Amino acid sequence: AQTVTQSQPEMSVQEAETVTLSCTYDTSESDYYLFWYKQPPSRQMILVIRQEAYKQQNATENRFSVNFQKAAKSFSLKISDSQLGDAAMYFCAYLQDFGNEKLTFGTGTRLTIIP
Amino acid sequence: GAVVSQHPSWVICKSGTSVKIECRSLDFQATTMFWYRQFPKQSLMLMATSNEGSKATYEQGVEKDKFLINHASLTLSTLTVTSAHPEDSSFYICSLQRPGLAANEQFFGPGTRLTVL
Numbered sequence: 001a002q003t004v005t006q007s008q009p010e011m012s013v014q015e016a017e018t019v020t021l022s023c024t025y026d027t028s029e030s031d032y033y034l035f036w037y038k039q040p041p042s043r044q045m046i047l048v049i050r051q052e053a054y055k056q057q058n059a060t061e062n063r064f065s066v067n068f069q070k071a072a073k074s075f076s077l078k079i080s081d082s083q084l085g086d087a088a089m090y091f092c093a094y095l096q097d098f099g100n101e102k103l104t105f106g107t108g109t110r111l112t113i114i115p
Numbered sequence: 116g117a118v119v120s121q122h123p124s125w126v127i128c129k130s131g132t133s134v135k136i137e138c139r140s141l142d143f144q145a146t147t148m149f150w151y152r153q154f155p156k157q158s159l160m161l162m163a164t165s166n167e168g169s170k171a172t173y174e175q176g177v178e179k180d181k182f183l184i185n186h187a188s189l190t191l192s193t194l195t196v197t198s199a200h201p202e203d204s205s206f207y208i209c210s211l212q213r214p215g216l217a218a219n220e221q222f223f224g225p226g227t228r229l230t231v232l
Contacts, residue, residue, distance in 0.1 A: 047220060050220065101212055103161070
């Protein structure tokens with residue numbers, strides 16, 4: 001079974017600084033997707049960024065970027081120019097391609113932004 | 116992105132009663148919906164996969180007779196917590212996958228907070 005590990009239960013960063021959240025996963029598959037979801041205090045899950053495993057290029061979405069290391073099974077999220085609205089729980093998630101649509105979530109990292 | 120609604124957003128009930136939670140897709144038809152449970156300060160745990168027109172598929176350890184799922188139409192799935200007890204108090208979230216969308220993105224509802232007294 002696939003597992004997703006987030007080893008940082010809590011992180012904090014100064015406003016406008018950069019922070020990196022870690023995620024590792026375990027799978028024997030070669031085709032899959034990885035996601036970072038944000039869950040603010042409202043509890044609404046919001047997709048931050050996605051990465052297809054077959055793509056070597058790291059995904060970027062404005063201030064958010066990932067460092068995808070397929071061989072190391074690592075998928076970290078970098079948030080640049082941190083803003084107060086970035087404060088939330090961040091979940092890393094894995095989705096196997098073709099036939100299995102179930103997301104496997106990590107345990108989450110609570111990110112605090114220090115004004 | 117897709118719009119997913121859940122109703123109610125929060126509910127308080129007495130122990131032993133049943134509670135129904137609705138999950139609606141507002142802008143496209145979803146053949147598959149997912150139900151998650153999230154305890155405070157914990158991650159989302161998949162409870163079951165809801166398939167339109169067929170029986171739901173439950174994850175290991177989830178009691179199908181206690182958590183009844185009905186996916187009666189392509190826009191509505193319901194989760195009924197039967198004979199609720201205080202340990203069923205949790206945050207319940209549904210999600211759906213948009214057919215044909217790249218990267219198999221799931222869209223999440225806003226969640227329902229259930230408190231059983």
